Amino acid sequence: MTPIDDNHVDDHVDAEITTYLNLDTPKSFFLFAGAGSGKTRSLVEALKHVRNAYGRRLRLQRKKVAVITYTNAACDEIKQRLDYDPTVDVSTIHSFVWNLIQNFHSDIKQWLKIDLQRSIEGLGDQQRRGRGGKAAIDRAHRIESKQHRLKALDSVKQFTYSPTGENRGRDALNHAEVIKLGAYFLTEKPLMRSILVNRSPVLLVDESQDTNRHLMDALLEVQKTHHERFVLGLFGDTMQRIYSDGKVGLGDELPQDWATPAKVMNHRCPKRVIRLINRIRSVVDDQVQRARTDKEEGFVRLFILPITIADKPATELHIMNRMAEVSADEQWSDRASVKTLMLEHHMAARRMGFADIFDPLYEADDGALQTALLEGTLPGLRFFSETILTLRAAVLRKDDFAVAALVRQVSPLVSKSALKATADGNQISHVAAAQRAVDALMELWSNGRQPSLMEVLKSVGTSRLFEIPESLQAIAARSEAEQATATQDSTTPLRDADHDPVLDGWDKALQAPFSQMEPYAAYVSGKAPFGTHQGIKGLEFPRVLVVMDDEAQRGFLFSYEKLFGAKPKSKTDLEHEQQGTDSSLDRTRRLLYVTCSRAEKSLALVAYSGDPQKVCTHVLKEGWFEESEVVMQHQLEGLRNAKEA
Secondary structure (H helix, E strand, O other): OOHHHHOOOOHHHHHHHHHHOOOOOOOOEEEEEOOOOOHHHHHHHHHHHHHHHHHHHHHHOOOOEEEEEOOHHHHHHHHHHOOOOOOEEEEEHHHHHHHHHOOOHHHHHHHHHHHHHHHHHHHHHHHHHOOOOHHHHHHHHHHHHHHHHHHHHHHOOOOEOOOOOOOOOOOEOOHHHHHHHHHHHHHHOHHHHHHHHHHOOEEEEOOHHHOEHHHHHHHHHHHHHOOOOOEEEEEEOHHHOOOOOEOOOOOOOOOOOOEOOEEOEEOOOOHHHHHHHHHHHOOOOOOOOEEOOOOOOOEEEEEEEEOOOOOHHHHHHHHHHHHHHHHOOHHHHOHHHOEEEEOOHHHHHHHHOOHHHHHHHHHHOOOHHHHHHHHOOOHHHHHHHHHHHHHHHHHHOOOHHHHHHHHHHHOHHHOHHHHHOOOOOOOHHHHHHHHHHHHHHHHHHHHHOOOEHHHHHHHHHHHOOOOOOHHHHHHHOOOHHHHHHHHHHOOOOOOHHHOOHHHHHHHHHOOOEHHHHHHHHHHHOOOOOEEOOOOOOOOOEEEEEEEEEOOOOOOOOOOHHHHOOOOOOOHHHHHHHHHOOOOHHHHHHHHHHHHHOOEEEEEEEEEEEOOHHHHHHHHHHHOOOOHHHEEEHHHHHHHHHHHHO
16 A cells, blocks of 8 residues: 555445445444544435435435534534535434423323422431531421422423523423433333334434443444434544543443444544544553554644743743754744643633632533533523623623613513413503613622622622523522521531532532633633533644643542652452442543644643652553653753743
8 A cells, every 4th residue: 555545544444434425224333533534524424325326315305314413613614524415414412302302291201290299308307417507508498499490390381492502490400410311211212212213214423432331331222223214323432531421431332233334544644633632542442543644744742841930821831842853843833723632621710710619510510510610601690691691791892782682682671471361451560671681790899899609699689680500590599698697608518428529519609700611601602712522523733732730630530640650559449340340540641642632733741749750660661652752840940041041
């Protein structure tokens, strides 16, 4: 095979996949598609094949090929590449599930009744066994809220849900409920499985390693029971699993009749970066990627610095200037041309100024709440970042039309039902009440004040200007006396049975100034100079700076010091290894792999360590870097002094 031919070594994989997508003899598959392998191209080519081979048949039978992707941006890209073919239904996971279950209102109602009753009983049991104080106050409000919702279910004729917006009202389902319902219906109801298969004989799942594990198990069950007429195609790379609710070991225990094609090319990264990421994952599996023959060698440097360095941002700017010299690429000196990736979100939160909001919520939960926080989809925060922030911005620019439009759209004070229920027909009074509520809320910013999120929440709760998200209803419902008790209790350690860590997290986060919402919103939307693990999924950048700092990261989910050999594995780490479960080292290695594999031309890594020499010794021993690629503090300072002289 010639060097040029070698760049097309994976072409046969796309051809193989077309043989699996036979509606008469279907074959399910898991495609291993590592970083930069052209996964989206393979997905689109598979869809084009189905369209060309079976498009007429699908249209006559009123069926479609279903595709689940992770983001709306990915949905739009695939639709565009397919010229918006109506036989292909591309959607995010929440949209897909809702489209499947949205007409089963009686089944949804029955599930909710059981789920709410179970939750009420659990909270009631905690209330009986717990002590007084904030925990008891919050539980009482949560029980009351759930009881109201349970009682109101009988009057709900149909449920509503928006995959991209807020879900308010007793008839609305939240994001977590939709996923739970989808997984439950597909697992427990044969009819639902048949509906899915009859509607979409082919289902392709992008980023399958990060798809909610309960839903993934349900989809695998659908394939198992309908394998003779249903194709489940999974696209992904287990090394790039970055969400905590993804299915661990997906691809390891598939049925023997599944196909497992693999792509070996990395079309994105330079040769040196590919050798590095191959070494990083070598202890995990035997997947080895190849570089394109026409790719440049590229540059990689590891800067190992003491964790005690005072001005880290300034040091990183100096490192960028050093990379400009190493790579002969002056754009490294342009801050806007370098993508800085923080492996720990606390680091970005501190640097961008929203740590008081972020830290308490991130540490309160390591599951769905944490994922939603990182994605920017947490309803409690969207309430502030979208509704309140949008209203505040409209008021500041004196855009009365935008203010009125927002209030008409989401305020219960002027909702259709509220106006219709007006006894005297005086709808003007409702509009006036909404205006007074807006004025009272904006008064919090008078005379240069910077209100807390709690003050904003209480104002809205009192005026009923907007619906309060379920996660904040218990806090918003507290009286002044109850809030005083809650504030006092927040400084007192509680027994595990007597507190809800998520509510405790909200209590702390709500003390943050509202001004921190704007940088948080910029961060999760990808508009900040720092990237998130989730935000960079599928993206690529010419120049990448990866910053690793255990001191700046909080909690126990990640440890770069352990990964780089500066600290020994803990007892828990060793137990996870023996049990084959996810450990902090596993998570850290995957995140490092994902961030390093974003680089198109050159890559700089900065490791802040309590023992720089141990890190240096470890990475050289592991073969991750050459001696000439490792820069210690004295070398960096020497280069700086020489340049200044």
